[in-house]
Amino acid sequence: MKDASQVVPQRLKPRKTPVQSRSGVTVEAIHEAAIQVLLSEGLSRLTTTRVAERGGVSVGTLYQYFPNKEALLFAILLRHFEEVAEALERVDIATNGRPLEELAESIADAYVSVKVARPDATIALYRVAGAIDQFKMSPDIHVRLVNAVIRVLTNASDASFTEPRKVSFTLLSALAGVSRGSFANLASGPEILEGFREEARLLSRAYLRAAAQI
Amino acid sequence: MKDASQVVPQRLKPRKTPVQSRSGVTVEAIHEAAIQVLLSEGLSRLTTTRVAERGGVSVGTLYQYFPNKEALLFAILLRHFEEVAEALERVDIATNGRPLEELAESIADAYVSVKVARPDATIALYRVAGAIDQFKMSPDIHVRLVNAVIRVLTNASDASFTEPRKVSFTLLSALAGVSRGSFANLASGPEILEGFREEARLLSRAYLRAAAQI
DNA sequence: TATATATCTGAATGATCCTTCAGTTAGGAA
DNA sequence: TTCCTAACTGAAGGATCATTCAGATATATA
Numbered sequence: 001m002k003d004a005s006q007v008v009p010q011r012l013k014p015r016k017t018p019v020q021s022r023s024g025v026t027v028e029a030i031h032e033a034a035i036q037v038l039l040s041e042g043l044s045r046l047t048t049t050r051v052a053e054r055g056g057v058s059v060g061t062l063y064q065y066f067p068n069k070e071a072l073l074f075a076i077l078l079r080h081f082e083e084v085a086e087a088l089e090r091v092d093i094a095t096n097g098r099p100l101e102e103l104a105e106s107i108a109d110a111y112v113s114v115k116v117a118r119p120d121a122t123i124a125l126y127r128v129a130g131a132i133d134q135f136k137m138s139p140d141i142h143v144r145l146v147n148a149v150i151r152v153l154t155n156a157s158d159a160s161f162t163e164p165r166k167v168s169f170t171l172l173s174a175l176a177g178v179s180r181g182s183f184a185n186l187a188s189g190p191e192i193l194e195g196f197r198e199e200a201r202l203l204s205r206a207y208l209r210a211a212a213q214i
Numbered sequence: 215m216k217d218a219s220q221v222v223p224q225r226l227k228p229r230k231t232p233v234q235s236r237s238g239v240t241v242e243a244i245h246e247a248a249i250q251v252l253l254s255e256g257l258s259r260l261t262t263t264r265v266a267e268r269g270g271v272s273v274g275t276l277y278q279y280f281p282n283k284e285a286l287l288f289a290i291l292l293r294h295f296e297e298v299a300e301a302l303e304r305v306d307i308a309t310n311g312r313p314l315e316e317l318a319e320s321i322a323d324a325y326v327s328v329k330v331a332r333p334d335a336t337i338a339l340y341r342v343a344g345a346i347d348q349f350k351m352s353p354d355i356h357v358r359l360v361n362a363v364i365r366v367l368t369n370a371s372d373a374s375f376t377e378p379r380k381v382s383f384t385l386l387s388a389l390a391g392v393s394r395g396s397f398a399n400l401a402s403g404p405e406i407l408e409g410f411r412e413e414a415r416l417l418s419r420a421y422l423r424a425a426a427q428i
Numbered sequence: 429t430a431t432a433t434a435t436c437t438g439a440a441t442g443a444t445c446c447t448t449c450a451g452t453t454a455g456g457a458a
Numbered sequence: 459t460t461c462c463t464a465a466c467t468g469a470a471g472g473a474t475c476a477t478t479c480a481g482a483t484a485t486a487t488a
Contacts, residue, residue: 022435022484043345047475049438058437059477069476124370130344131257168414169399170392177391178384183382199384209415236454236465261445263468272467273447283446431486436483445474453466458459 010118019064027065029055033078043131048072061104073128078142080114080125087114088148097141100159100208103152108204111175112197115183119193145172159212167211174207175200233278241279243269245290252338262286286383287342294339295355301328302362309366314373314422317366322418325389326411329397332406337397359386362412379426388421389414 021027033055037046048069051064066072087110095103115122149168153161161167182196222245224394235241247269251260263282266276280286288309329336367375373382396410 007253012299019435048477060437060479061435062393064435079479091480127344128340166413168410170397172418173392173395174417177389177394178387180391181383181387195380200378203384203388203417203421206420210416210420210423233465262447263445272465274449275465277447278465434469434483434485437479439478439479441474443477443480446469446472449469450468450478451467453464453467453486455462457462 024062026055026057030057030062030065030072031079034072034076035121035124038059038127039120041148046073070132073132075127076121077125077132078141080121081145083112084111084113085141085144085148087111088152089099089159092148092151095155095156100156100176100212101205103156104204105201105210107149107152107171108175108200109197111172111179112200115179116193119186120184123180123186126180126183154209156212159208159214161212167208170211171204171207174203178203233253237325240269240271240275244271244279244286245278245293248286248290249335249338251335251392252341257341262288265294287346288297291342291346292352292355294335295359298325298328299355299362300355301325302359302366306362306365306369307330311369314370314426317370317417318414318418318422321363321366321385322389322414323392323411325386326414329393330407333397333400336393337400341392344371356390367422370426373422373428375426381422382424385418385421392417 017162019026030051034046035052036050037050041050047058048062050060052073062072066075066185070204071187087109089109091103091106096107098106114128144166146165152162153168178196178200183197185192233240243311244265248260248265248269251264251268255264261271264271266287270275276286281288302321305317305320305324309320312320359377360382363386364378367382369380392410392414396406396413399406
């Protein structure tokens with residue numbers, strides 16, 4: 001899997017080697033800056049200049065790390081998905097031979113934990129998700145998410161699935177929906193996030209139980 | 215509830231009366247044009263001029279029906295939400311005194327039917343959803359959706375809910391997630407939409423059963 | 429210290445876009 | 459048929475933006 005932060009450059013004058021930052025961890029800084037701009041100004045006012053400013057570098061520098069604006073947005077999306085994938089892959093390792101009930105909760109917890117750990121990033125990314133051309137968006141990462149959940153499902157000591165791919169897909173989609181809804185409602189109070197965790201668990205347990213061959 | 219297509223104008227020179235179209239159902243035509251542009255060009259290339267062209271009117275005319283571009287996007291989003299709300303409100307009327315199992319399926323069916331009836335509009339709207347400022351987005355319509363489902367839930371002959379609002383919210387969010395996921399995957403074949411309907415039903419049944427006080 | 433080289437800078441370019449409004453057109457009243 | 463008015467038109471104003479690149483700067487090496 002390619003490093004999320006190093007999108008393949010497609011510049012007219014391509015560099016031979018990746019930039020060796022002189023001013024600290026610049027890529028990371030630009031990522032964070034983009035998230036902040038997204039939060040404070042919204043997608044339509046996210047400009048390369050603004051992001052660079054917020055990140056403490058010049059536009060020119062930004063363009064040394066990302067070939068264009070789209071690649072920047074793409075990169076922060078990809079990075080976030082990868083965090084979710086890693087969390088789910090950790091669940092796989094930890095749940096071997098456990099009952100379905102437990103797996104269901106672990107999947108929900110992993111998903112929720114990543115989202116809740118960075119509420120700002122989560123909200124920011126929901127603002128980009130629709131704008132990025134989903135066809136260009138690498139399907140690899142989606143496959144990786146689905147596969148991670150499939151692997152967890154096969155760990156169940158007391159259940160099996162005839163269509164694990166479909167089940168994995170639906171579960172992930174449903175969790176994504178509840179997440180999106182919860183964060184959209186975050187304005188009404190931070191206690192929303194506790195409800196998010198509980199509802200995600202309940203949903204995960206209920207759906208997997210119903211979809212499983214016991 | 216305000217007419218979705220007549221967003222309150224905030225022009226510098228406000229008109230006293232709504233425009234009386236001379237060229238047919240112009241508002242509707244502009245709505246459809248916007249959806250087509252969204253589908254074929256994406257959000258970043260959706261311009262007022264392009265929408266007007268596609269709709270067979272001039273930009274000037276477009277600005278007689280919508281005070282600005284944001285209002286146009288807002289209006290098509292709102293119209294779609296209202297269709298979903300209407301479908302759910304019809305379910306309320308039709309399901310009085312039925313068992314939870316049936317309510318669950320009816321809710322899922324109503325949701326799925328609206329989305330599947332206009333796949334193009336559904337996909338187009340997912341591209342806008344994040345870009346519109348959710349804070350400006352009227353919370354009224356969300357409340358209306360949640361209330362419609364709450365009313366259906368109270369119809370159950372064999373179950374009750376201690377936190378119907380939370381349950382309604384989670385169910386709607388989860389259905390939205392599955393819908394979004396399914397339509398994003400539509401490229402891999404139209405049979406996806408059949409799976410969408412079945413998974414939505416299964417999810418709805420499973421979650422409501424788990425969340426209910428039997 | 430002097431030189432070479434890679435990184436950083438930000439003004440300038442060229443393009444796109446939203447929005448307006450002076451002028452044109454069409455439908456209806458008289 | 460003529461006139462009135464509301465709807466329609468689209469070129470132009472004003473603003474914003476993505477991207478480039480020639481020059482400035484900092485680090486490493488000799």
